[in-house]
Amino acid sequence: MSQSKQVVIFDTTLRDGEQSPGVSLNLHDKIEIGMQLARLGVDVIEAGFPIASPGDFEAVKAVAEKVKGPIIAGLARANKKDIDRAAEALRAAEHARIHTFIATSDIHMRHKLRMEPDQVLEAAVEAVRYAKTFTSDVEFSAEDAFRSDVAFLCRLFEQVIRAGAKTINIPDTVGYATPQEYGQFIRDIINGTPNINEAIVSVHCHNDLGLAVANSLAALEAGARQLECTVNGIGERAGNASLEELVMALYTRYSIYGLDTKINKSEIYRSSRLVSNLTGMAVQANKAIVGKNAFAHESGIHQDGVLKERSTYEIMNPKMIGIFENNIVLGKHSGRHAFRERLKELGYELSDEEMQKAFLRFKMLADRKREITDADLAVLVDDERREEPEAFVLDYLQVTSGTTLMPTATVRLVSGDGSTNKVISASAHGDGPVDAVYKAIDQATGTSVKLTHYAIAAITPGEDAQGEVSVRVERDGCIYTGRGVDTDIITASAKAYLNGINKSINDNPPSRKPDRAI
Numbered sequence: 001m002s003q004s005k006q007v008v009i010f011d012t013t014l015r016d017g018e019q020s021p022g023v024s025l026n027l028h029d030k031i032e033i034g035m036q037l038a039r040l041g042v043d044v045i046e047a048g049f050p051i052a053s054p055g056d057f058e059a060v061k062a063v064a065e066k067v068k069g070p071i072i073a074g075l076a077r078a079n080k081k082d083i084d085r086a087a088e089a090l091r092a093a094e095h096a097r098i099h100t101f102i103a104t105s106d107i108h109m110r111h112k113l114r115m116e117p118d119q120v121l122e123a124a125v126e127a128v129r130y131a132k133t134f135t136s137d138v139e140f141s142a143e144d145a146f147r148s149d150v151a152f153l154c155r156l157f158e159q160v161i162r163a164g165a166k167t168i169n170i171p172d173t174v175g176y177a178t179p180q181e182y183g184q185f186i187r188d189i190i191n192g193t194p195n196i197n198e199a200i201v202s203v204h205c206h207n208d209l210g211l212a213v214a215n216s217l218a219a220l221e222a223g224a225r226q227l228e229c230t231v232n233g234i235g236e237r238a239g240n241a242s243l244e245e246l247v248m249a250l251y252t253r254y255s256i257y258g259l260d261t262k263i264n265k266s267e268i269y270r271s272s273r274l275v276s277n278l279t280g281m282a283v284q285a286n287k288a289i290v291g292k293n294a295f296a297h298e299s300g301i302h303q304d305g306v307l308k309e310r311s312t313y314e315i316m317n318p319k320m321i322g323i324f325e326n327n328i329v330l331g332k333h334s335g336r337h338a339f340r341e342r343l344k345e346l347g348y349e350l351s352d353e354e355m356q357k358a359f360l361r362f363k364m365l366a367d368r369k370r371e372i373t374d375a376d377l378a379v380l381v382d383d384e385r386r387e388e389p390e391a392f393v394l395d396y397l398q399v400t401s402g403t404t405l406m407p408t409a410t411v412r413l414v415s416g417d418g419s420t421n422k423v424i425s426a427s428a429h430g431d432g433p434v435d436a437v438y439k440a441i442d443q444a445t446g447t448s449v450k451l452t453h454y455a456i457a458a459i460t461p462g463e464d465a466q467g468e469v470s471v472r473v474e475r476d477g478c479i480y481t482g483r484g485v486d487t488d489i490i491t492a493s494a495k496a497y498l499n500g501i502n503k504s505i506n507d508n509p510p511s512r513k514p515d516r517a518i
């Protein structure tokens with residue numbers, strides 16, 4: 001058996017990955033992913049199962065014609081028809097591999113294949129021999145190997161290697177193994193197969209118990225040197241071992257494994273995005289390496305640590321795998337260090353007092369909104385700087401409305417200069433919830449302004465976007481513009497209206513200017 005320090009990365013995103021329920025890649029998708037896998041630097045691309053359909057045959061053929069560099073493999077059952085089809089699809093490949101397989105566990109042999117073990121052994125040897133007439137690169141897989149009898153497997157492997165198989169794949173087809181067991185299983189096969197040195201030992205792990213990556217790594221420690229995997233870990237049922245997790249585990253924990261791959265790590269993230277886009281399979285946010293949160297820090301203590309020294313909370317550099325997005329996520333767990341840093345990046349230089357006030361407003365907003373975006377911050381800081389003395393501040397607002405209810409609003413305002421604050425409440429009903437709020441504010445402030453314009457816009461993206469309301473109110477012939485921002489549009493409406501009223505009160509005596517745009 002090869003004791004190389006190099007691990008062969010056999011990518012099966014286009015074959016086992018495409019077996020993910022609901023996924024179907026067309027010829028163009030397969031070429032695009034194939035090209036990207038070549039840039040990623042995988043050693044083998046399993047492009048499909050050519051007998052499966054005319055479309056898959058054409059796609060494997062197109063990948064074989066267009067994608068240069070990696071070995072292109074096609075899957076075939078252990079029969080001549082499948083192997084002929086695979087060989088034909090792979091004819092134009094720079095390096096072609098026929099990957100033939102048959103199940104070896106008692107359950108599969110008895111119930112699915114309805115074959116005796118010796119018939120299976122004979123079919124496997126025959127298939128390898130036949131595939132060898134097309135290419136020197138033949139891989140044999142014993143499907144459901146992990147649930148197969150070790151002695152039978154060793155006997156079978158010895159004979160398929162003798163028939164010319166250059167790679168022996170030992171799948172955990174149903175994701176049943178645990179790492180320690182699987183490592184021992186691989187060791188037993190290596191020790192029990194006399195000519196194993198003439199082939200590369202490969203593993204193909206499924207993720208039914210979430211152990212596909214751990215099992216693959218255990219197999220490497222036992223002597224395996226080819227890993228079968230997929231980008232984003234997609235594949236049949238719970239998927240396959242994830243390529244990016246395997247590669248980064250080997251790289252990050254080199255001192256443990258001492259093994260290399262030829263993967264160009266800076267292409268990992270791009271590959272993940274492409275596969276996700278073309279398969280329509282979203283990557284879960286907390287997925288290791290390529291998930292949206294994999295390098296994101298939300299809590300203040302972590303953010304402070306990372307800003308001071310990245311390695312406090314990061315074991316890998318996201319840039320290495322092609323992630324250049326900001327990894328500091330501002331939310332309710334963030335602290336002043338991260339807040340100040342992001343404002344600096346956005347070009348805001350705030351005094352200590354402004355910073356303190358902006359931070360308090362940020363925390364209040366973060367209690368209502370999952371993630372604070374750069375656009376939210378801009379609104380928050382701009383609002384802070386634009387602040388004028390306010391005769392009335394909105395303290396409380398309650399609105400009831402609905403299809404069978406008369407819209408009614410209750411407002412509580414605080415008025416005064418801070419030392420002699422007065423609390424005023426009022427209730428009113430109106431034609432709609434905003435009208436009811438405006439009537440209640442009119443009563444509470446005792447002012448009479450005329451609303452001449454009302455507009456609403458979402459200023460930040462997402463479900464919990466902030467709404468911005470701008471109004472124009474007229475008082476004594478003068479027009480005043482008011483603006484309010486809030487995650488609740490009725491509250492934003494109330495703030496905008498009060499803002500207009502406050503400006504009209506500040507303008508005392510009225511300046512008679514026709515407008516005071518913000």
Ligand SMILES: CC(=O)SCCNC(=O)CCNC(=O)[C@H](O)C(C)(C)COP(=O)(O)OP(=O)(O)OC[C@H]1O[C@@H](n2cnc3c(N)ncnc32)[C@H](O)[C@@H]1OP(=O)(O)O
Binds near residue numbers: 051052076077
């Ligand atoms: C573990 C894996 O991921 S293996 C790969 C699984 N991937 C796929 O199956 C996707 C592509 N498959 C297909 O498109 C179809 O199943 C085809 C074209 C391969 C076969 O279709 P059909 O001829 O209609 O057969 P069907 O899929 O219903 O049954 C499979 C047949 O192959 C036999 N078979 C299964 N595996 C093997 C094998 N490795 N070698 C030889 N025969 C096999 C089964 O015993 C069954 O034979 P039977 O018809 O005599 O009972």
Ligand SMILES: CC(C)C(=O)C(=O)O
Binds near residue numbers: 172174
């Ligand atoms: C064909 C083999 C390699 C397979 O996909 C499996 O056993 O899961």
